[in-house]
Amino acid sequence: MSNTLIDFVNISKSFGNQLILDEFNLSVKENEFLTLLGPSGCGKTTTLRILGGFETPDKGQVIFDGTDITALPPNKRNLNTVFQKYALFTHMSIAENIAFGLKISGKSQAYIDDKIKYALKLVNLDGYENRRPDSLSGGQQQRIAIARAIVNEPKVLLLDEPLGALDLKLRQDMSYELIRLKNELGITFIYVTHDQEEALTMSDTIVVMNQGYIQQMGSPEDIYNEPQNAFVADFIGESNIIPSLMLEDKLVEIQGAKFPCVDTGFGTNKPVDVVIRPEDIDLVKPEDGTIEGVVTHLIFKGVHYEMEVMANGFEWLVHSTDMVAVGERVGIHVDPFDIQIMNKPESEDDEAVGVNE
Amino acid sequence: MKHIGRKIYLALIFILMYAPIATLVVLSFNSSKTRAKWGGFTLKWYSSMLADSSIMNALYTTLIIAFLSALIATVIGTAASVGIHSMQAKLKTFFITVTNIPMLNADIVTGISLMLLFIACRFTLGFATILIAHITFNIPYVIMSVLPKLRQVNHSTYEAALDLGASRTYAFRKVIFPDILPGVLSGFLLAFTMSLDDFIITHFTKGPGVDTLSTKIYSEVRKGIKPEMYALSTLLFVSVLVLMMLANSAPKKDESGRIKRSSFIAKRVVPIVLILVFVGGGFLSHIISNANSSSEQLVVYNWGEYIDPEVIEMFQEETGIQVTYEEYETNEIMYPKVQSGAIAYDVVCPSDYMIERMLQNDLLAEINWDNVPNIKNIDEAYMEQSKSFDPENKYSVPYCFGTVGILYNKTMVDEPITSWDVLWDEKYKDNILMQDSVRDAFAVALKRNGDSINSTDVTELQQATQDLIEQKPLVQAYVVDQVRDKMIGNEAAIGVIYSGEAIYTQRENSDLEYVIPEEGSNVWIDSWVIPKNAKNKENAEEFLNFLCRPEIALMNFDYITYSTPNKAGRELIEDDDIRNSRIAFPTAEDLKDCETFKFLGDEADAYYNELWNKVKAS
Structure with a gap:
């Protein structure tokens, strides 16, 4: 897991006046499941298309396995793509679809037949050889698209929001399927999505992007638990982002109340943003909490209750398995290690670039 | 009630639309040669049409031009569609508009412009120029049917093919082309039909000896309609109708949205095979008929x-x-x-x-x-x-040769006519027919005054104009060909007419007499x-x-x-x-003061026209 396979070096790309990627740098390791996560327009799909060869960067290089492939056309690259809308060839049978790439590379018919069988088995669609793409469900079509890509034995599989068009249940099933596939094939997956849950479930590494810049890169746990700026915190999961004052190391003033924390090095009396995940807030008796508030909303969510607590003029979002009725007074307690301190961005550009990077 | 009203309305529209064609079809089976009466059912016009080599030649020319122009237009149009499709929005709109112009343009404008271009380029008008013209106006029809198909194509499939190792051309051939094929075939059929159908553009761009069915029918009809033409028109109408129906009906799809193979074959493949058979036959017969033609x-x-x-x-x-x-x-x-x-x-x-x-x-x-x-x-x-x-x-x-003179009805005129003066005689008010053409009308007025019919003297012409204006209230009508029929039918007493027509009228109505007035006339x-x-x-x-x-x-x-x-x-x-007819063969005496028209130059021509307009407007 330590060899670098792909390197994006100082990639810039704009469409018309719109700058999509600006001096973008990223390394992908061999055998990694890397996810590019971000809202639409953040540059994640462009990054993937540059790697696939469908877009040429204005500046910069793409290094693949030690060679510069920036100018190489898509058909000469040792990687395959699974498209969002499946992109199956509707006038061909499933077998013909899967055999498409193999025929071009001049493989023998016996080899091709074997590969088709193997690939269909891999995606759990044995016996579908002679079906037509139109007669398959969305999930099945996506599996065929994957089968069509992997029979060519690429070193990297690019997946462009492959689950976007599927319904929730199918999406979850396919997520597990993809993890299994990746483990069986032992190749690199680069996955593009705007769905944080998909990203958290499947990835080894998540790259959070916004406006053409990488906001944060790390394991799902890192990204979730220690978001480095408000954008990441806000984009990944739900969170309370509260403008606060860092009084000194390990002590922060939130909405007028002093909370002990574990962060150091922000200086003294410095304005910061504090991130607290809703499930990290404990509701206690009013007198036991750091600050006191009143429950204003209550929704049953299945696994937990979602509550809003008004305290010192800020509405706190709280997830808890214990219900507190609307109107009741409660105390709010947060363990020091559940408080995440972030520098305040000083301008909108700062926000995009991510000052903590 | 409402529904009956609707149905009647619909029936009315269809009758109005198809009654003329139905008449034509019925007449093509009429064994009597005149339009007026039904002489029983016959197929003889069809068989005599098939036996007429000039008609068959026109048919094959039509088919070959339709096929070649449709084929070439399909290739160019499909390539153009692919190009236009991948353009940016603004450029795309511009190009779609530009390529649609030949389709929206009046045929006559397209036809004349093409003819002028060919002449300017020193092309010899003939088969090749018709073909080029047909390709030109067929291209928009192909683009029109291919472009929507391209819009339906999922662009990712093209990228997927590249991604799987296909070259650009391979990807287009294997992935895009099969998807747009129905549009390409529709475009071909549409283009074929349009080419088959065209008259005006062909008329302007054709050369001597090359005729398509439509120009053949036109030139035949000018000479009086032959029943063979009814048969030919009927066949043309039926084939265009069938092709249009095939081109416009989308192939049937089964539940999964796939085009049924059988339907695809019936609606797209069969007509194209038929076209190929026709055209192939045409080529063969053309080659055979040309083989024994002389080089002189x-x-x-x-x-x-x-x-x-x-x-x-x-x-x-x-x-x-x-x-x-x-x-x-x-x-x-x-x-x-x-x-x-x-x-x-x-x-x-x-x-x-x-x-x-x-x-x-x-x-x-x-x-x-x-x-x-x-x-x-x-x-x-x-x-x-x-x-x-x-x-x-x-x-x-x-x-x-011939002369221009006065045709008069002996029973309606008191004494034999000798002078142009009679056309100014109040007695024959509303019984006089004049030629509706500037030089002929002025020739009458000028000769009456003893002037030349080629006069460019302003005073003489002003006088003639004045005289013609004076004459106008007496004239029943200014006409060209109708002089003949009106005189035969005793509708007027006196008319200005060409000698060739006079002989014919005399055969029909023996009361008519032709004279070259003593002042002289036009020969x-x-x-x-x-x-x-x-x-x-x-x-x-x-x-x-x-x-x-x-x-x-x-x-x-x-x-x-x-x-x-x-x-x-x-x-x-x-x-x-x-x-010995003096009408057909006038003596030297008769022709003593007769002159031929001369070309007077553009300026004088314009002056004559100006004066004639003055007369007509008075």
Whole structure:
């Protein structure tokens, strides 16, 4: 897991006046499941298309396995793509679809037949050889698209929001399927999505992007638990982002109340943003909490209750398995290690670039 | 009630739309030759149509042009669609608009522009120019049917193919093309139909001897409708209808949205195979019919109905020269075609003043009289008369002539007419017919005053104008061809008419009398000339020599009924009345004060027109 396979070096790309990627740098390791996560327009799909060869960067290089492939056309690259809308060839049978790439590379018919069988088995669609793409469900079509890509034995599989068009249940099933596939094939997956849950479930590494810049890169746990700026915190999961004052190391003033924390090095009396995940807030008796508030909303969510607590003029979002009725007074307690301190961005550009990077 | 109303309305619309065509179809099965009565069901017009080689040739030309132009337009149009499809929005809108123009443009504008372009580029009008023209107007139809298909194509499939290792062309061929194929085939069928259907553009871009069905029908219809044309039109209508229905109906799809193979074959493959069979047959028969055609050629450009078709047959048989025969309606249509040089005619038959104009513009070749010894058969008087436009008798062979005079009904007029003055006589108010043409009308007024019909003297012309304005209240109508019918039908007492028409009217109504007024009149001569750019001058001279044979002159006289200047030919006329008719063959005395029209120059022409408009507007 330590060899670098792909390197994006100082990639810039704009469409018309719109700058999509600006001096973008990223390394992908061999055998990694890397996810590019971000809202639409953040540059994640462009990054993937540059790697696939469908877009040429204005500046910069793409290094693949030690060679510069920036100018190489898509058909000469040792990687395959699974498209969002499946992109199956509707006038061909499933077998013909899967055999498409193999025929071009001049493989023998016996080899091709074997590969088709193997690939269909891999995606759990044995016996579908002679079906037509139109007669398959969305999930099945996506599996065929994957089968069509992997029979060519690429070193990297690019997946462009492959689950976007599927319904929730199918999406979850396919997520597990993809993890299994990746483990069986032992190749690199680069996955593009705007769905944080998909990203958290499947990835080894998540790259959070916004406006053409990488906001944060790390394991799902890192990204979730220690978001480095408000954008990441806000984009990944739900969170309370509260403008606060860092009084000194390990002590922060939130909405007028002093909370002990574990962060150091922000200086003294410095304005910061504090991130607290809703499930990290404990509701206690009013007198036991750091600050006191009143429950204003209550929704049953299945696994937990979602509550809003008004305290010192800020509405706190709280997830808890214990219900507190609307109107009741409660105390709010947060363990020091559940408080995440972030520098305040000083301008909108700062926000995009991510000052903590 | 409401529904019945709707149905009646719908039925009415369909009747209005299809009644004319239904009439045509019914007539094509009518064994009686006249339109008025039903003579029983027959297929004989269809069989005689099939036996007519000129119709069959036109049919094959039509099919070959339709097929080739549709094929080429489909290739170009499909490529263009792919290009347009991948353009940015603004450019795309621009190009779609630009490519649609030939489709939205009036056919006549497209036709004339193409003709001008071909002439400017010194192309010889013929098969190739028709083909280019058809390709031009077919391309938008192909784009129109391919572009929507391209929009439906999922662009990712193309990228997926590249991603799987396909080259661009392979990806297009294997992935995009099968998806747009139904649109490409529809485009081909549409283009084929449009080409089959076109008349106007073909009319302007065709050359002599090349006819498509529509231009063939047009030229035949001008001579009076033959029932074979009903049969041909019916076939044309039915084939266009069938092709349009096939092109417009989308192939059936099954539940999963796939086009049924059987339906695809019926709706797309079958018609194209049919077209291929037709066209293939056409090619073969063309090759066979061309194989026994002679290398010696002659391109004749003549007035409509101005030669006995049998004469051409005889000439071809005797000399082995292949004659390509083309017709025009007026001198003014003929002139620019010869002048442009787009078509190299070998022999043309213009009127006197037009010959003068062609000479002035150096368009004519001197005739080598050694090759036309039969010129001796032409009456000296007419050679003399010709000198007014061909001063040394070097360029023209007189073919037909006639005079302009007064036709009157003896029962409606008190005394024999001798002078143009009678046209100004209050007694015959509303009983007078004048020619509706500027030079003819002014010739009457000028001659009455003793002036030349080619006068350019402002005072004389002003006087003539004044006289014509004065005459106007007495005139029943200004007409051209109707003089004949109105006089036969006793609808008017006096009319200005051409002598050739006069002979015919007398046969129909014996009360009619023709006179060349004593003040003199217009005598016109149509003569054969050889354009300078003729490719087969010697063949042309051989043809002229053939036409000057007495027995051939007689055949043409019988067919055209216009006076022949061929003295030897006249002597062969058996009917004394006709041979000695002073209408057909006026004496030198009759022609004493007669003149031929001269080309007066553009300025004088414009002045005449201005004065004529003054008369008409008064």
